Amino acid sequence: MSDHEKIRELLALSAADALTREEEERVMNHLRTCAGCSAELDNWRLLATGMRRLPTPQPRPQIVERARAQAAVRFAEEAEHRWHRIVMMGVILFAWALTLISWPVVRLLTGGLLGMLDPGLNHAWLGFAIVTTIVWMTGGAAAVFLSLQQRRERSLA
Amino acid sequence: MGLEGEVAQLQRGDLDALSALLGRYQNRLYRYLLRLVREPAEAEDLFQQTWVRVAEKIRQYDSKRNFEAWLFTLARNLAFDHLRRIRPESLDEPIAGMPGESPATRLASAERPVLDGIMERERTGRLAQALELLPVTHREVLTLRFEEEMKLKEIAEVIGMPLSTVKTRLRRALDRLRKTLETNYPGEVWP
Amino acid sequence: MSRFQKELGVIPRIAWIIGVLVYFGLGLLLFTVVLPSDNHMRMWDPSLQFLCSFCIALVLLAYVLLAGYVYGDAKRRGMRYVMWTLLAIFIPDGIGIILYFILRVPMPRPCPGCARDVPSGFVFCPHCGTPLQATCSNCGRGVERGWSNCPHCGTRLPSGGVQPA
Numbered sequence: 180m181s182d183h184e185k186i187r188e189l190l191a192l193s194a195a196d197a198l199t200r201e202e203e204e205r206v207m208n209h210l211r212t213c214a215g216c217s218a219e220l221d222n223w224r225l226l227a228t229g230m231r232r233l234p235t236p237q238p239r240p241q242i243v244e245r246a247r248a249q250a251a252v253r254f255a256e257e258a259e260h261r262w263h264r265i266v267m268m269g270v271i272l273f274a275w276a277l278t279l280i281s282w283p284v285v286r287l288l289t290g291g292l293l294g295m296l297d298p299g300l301n302h303a304w305l306g307f308a309i310v311t312t313i314v315w316m317t318g319g320a321a322a323v324f325l326s327l328q329q330r331r332e333r334s335l336a
Numbered sequence: 337m338g339l340e341g342e343v344a345q346l347q348r349g350d351l352d353a354l355s356a357l358l359g360r361y362q363n364r365l366y367r368y369l370l371r372l373v374r375e376p377a378e379a380e381d382l383f384q385q386t387w388v389r390v391a392e393k394i395r396q397y398d399s400k401r402n403f404e405a406w407l408f409t410l411a412r413n414l415a416f417d418h419l420r421r422i423r424p425e426s427l428d429e430p431i432a433g434m435p436g437e438s439p440a441t442r443l444a445s446a447e448r449p450v451l452d453g454i455m456e457r458e459r460t461g462r463l464a465q466a467l468e469l470l471p472v473t474h475r476e477v478l479t480l481r482f483e484e485e486m487k488l489k490e491i492a493e494v495i496g497m498p499l500s501t502v503k504t505r506l507r508r509a510l511d512r513l514r515k516t517l518e519t520n521y522p523g524e525v526w527p
Numbered sequence: 528m529s530r531f532q533k534e535l536g537v538i539p540r541i542a543w544i545i546g547v548l549v550y551f552g553l554g555l556l557l558f559t560v561v562l563p564s565d566n567h568m569r570m571w572d573p574s575l576q577f578l579c580s581f582c583i584a585l586v587l588l589a590y591v592l593l594a595g596y597v598y599g600d601a602k603r604r605g606m607r608y609v610m611w612t613l614l615a616i617f618i619p620d621g622i623g624i625i626l627y628f629i630l631r632v633p634m635p636r637p638c639p640g641c642a643r644d645v646p647s648g649f650v651f652c653p654h655c656g657t658p659l660q661a662t663c664s665n666c667g668r669g670v671e672r673g674w675s676n677c678p679h680c681g682t683r684l685p686s687g688g689v690q691p692a
Contacts, residue, residue, distance in 0.1 A: 242366075
């Protein structure tokens with residue numbers, strides 16, 4: 180491809196200010212001697228100016244307002260989700276705190292009682308395990324029951 | 337309150353910042369979407385969806401990135417998903433430079449309904465009309481470069497292509513735009 | 528007012544009163560009676576015993592306040608608040624409270640037509656009939672934007688957004 184043709188390819192981009200400095204220099208150097216390419220560049224420049232001067236279509240105000248309202252609703256939902264996550268973490272930590280505290284409490288209450296019944300039964304770990312297992316099973320049963328009930332209520336709606 | 341301040345406030349959930357950013361970008365974003373989908377009703381719907389997306393994703397936005405490029409990329413993704421669902425054929429890339437084939441005539445056969453539609457709806461400027469005849473990827477780089485006046489690097493970020501592709505596309509788009517104008521409106525053309 | 532403070536306001540006053548009474552009562556009880564009765568713990572440094580007593584009492588205060596929150600929150604959401612409060616109190620180790628937070632329904636929202644509060648999940652306002660959500664043109668049930676088909680009757684939904692909302 181001749182130099183001339185290569186420059187021709189760059190002219191459109193030159194009008195778009197999209198050339199590197201080296202490319203721009205090459206083009207300028209060529210244009211000093213070539214009237215044909217100069218005229219071409221002027222044409223491209225006209226087109227570029229036309230593009231830049233296109234009238235801007237504007238959105239209707241009610242569309243902008245609706246977009247704002249919908250985005251605001253979404254923001255509120257996101258904030259709600261984040262808060263809910265924090266609450267869940269807090270409540271779960273609390274539940275664990277209760278579980279841990281229930282162990283010394285059980286010990287305090289039953290250390291004496293069970294010791295009276297039979298010294299061999301005064302095994303703290305056994306007591307903790309039994310209490311915790313009962314609690315988890317109660318909790319599990321309640322969870323299943325409540326979820327089923329809620330699903331039934333939702334499907335009727 | 338500069339752009340960075342507004343974006344930071346938006347990340348903290350300040351709704352006034354949302355209004356401010358809307359005011360800043362509403363015309364530009366709408367124009368970009370309209371150039372992509374060509375139908376005002378669709379552009380309006382996508383405009384609303386874009387801002388809802390902004391609300392969803394603003395917290396994941398990395399403040400070191402260019403906010404405008406991020407915003408336009410969000411809009412672009414929504415627009416292209418929409419086009420893929422509604423008018424997948426409009427996304428087809430033009431067949432590069434087949435000899436003897438004029439892009440305008442080939443376009444007219446594939447997109448005649450669009451051209452007729454343009455004549456029915458009043459559009460100012462033959463340039464705008466010619467622009468609508470181009471494939472979407474060409475319209476896109478043209479509007480980003482000339483109407484949004486984005487730097488090539490920013491355009492590359494928005495469309496997700498390397499800089500060299502942006503330059504090539506821009507050149508091809510300009511070529512095609514000119515040929516379309518010359519074919520459809522022979523003689524002096526610029527409005 | 529931060530989000531946390533706003534939520535604290537949901538707790539009924541009586542829960543605060545009971546909570547504080549329980550806190551001091553249980554704290555004192557633990558410190559003066561229960562801890563000294565245990566063979567290991569009575570050996571501890573008294574300040575440690577004090578701290579231990581009142582920390583345990585603090586957990587119980589939190590328990591009372593959480594039960595109060597469940598009461599107030601379930602009430603404002605239109606749930607069966609008596610049932611939920613009892614569940615929160617009596618299912619052990621706070622599991623009832625966890626369940627409440629998982630299963631609670633969203634807040635009622637004001638109707639755009641008549642401004643009265645409507646429980647979440649409703650498609651039409653029960654007072655004025657304004658649609659609260661987009662609906663399927665065929666079966667009338669609620670659909671969300673972005674869906675291409677109605678999940679109840681299968682009809683295709685118009686693509687450019689369904690109806691008011």
